[in-house]
Amino acid sequence: MAQRTDRIHEVAPEVLAALQRWRGSSHVLSREELCGMIRCSDRVLRSAIVELRKAGHLIVADEAGGYRFARSAEDAYRYTMSLKTRLQSMREVIELMEEAVVREFGAPGGQLELF
Numbered sequence: 001m002a003q004r005t006d007r008i009h010e011v012a013p014e015v016l017a018a019l020q021r022w023r024g025s026s027h028v029l030s031r032e033e034l035c036g037m038i039r040c041s042d043r044v045l046r047s048a049i050v051e052l053r054k055a056g057h058l059i060v061a062d063e064a065g066g067y068r069f070a071r072s073a074e075d076a077y078r079y080t081m082s083l084k085t086r087l088q089s090m091r092e093v094i095e096l097m098e099e100a101v102v103r104e105f106g107a108p109g110g111q112l113e114l115f
Contacts, residue, residue, distance in 0.1 A: 004044065012048040014038045019059060019069060028066035 018029060018037055029037075035045050049067060053059055058070040060079035070076035101108070 004047075007040065007044050008047045008051060011038055011040045011044055012051045015045065015048045016052055016057065019067060023069045024071070028062040028064050028068045030066035034067065 015034060015038060018034060022029060031042055031045055035042055038045070040048075049059055058076050059067055060070045060075060061082075062068050070079065
């Protein structure tokens with residue numbers, strides 16, 4: 001895991017530089033394109049994108065597939081709304097899965113909830 005974390009920190013500046021070259025244009029860099037340019041796995045790339053977003057870079061996933069910088073506040077908010085929608089969907093799945101576990105196996109012993 002430490003090697004992967006190191007690789008993510010190594011890749012993040014390269015991802016940022018690649019995206020910066022196309023900032024303001026309509027060009028979208030696909031995951032495959034970025035992985036090829038940077039020579040990293042898809043998993044490392046996605047983790048680097050998350051790291052960059054956490055650092056405040058307004059990188060959005062484009063509807064056409066791939067990544068680019070947000071071109072406006074509306075663009076960034078649209079992307080965050082898509083994340084919120086996915087989060088709500090995941091919450092629903094978690095709740096339904098937990099109910100199914102109780103039906104199938106009974107109530108778990110001890111504290112298993114993370115949140």
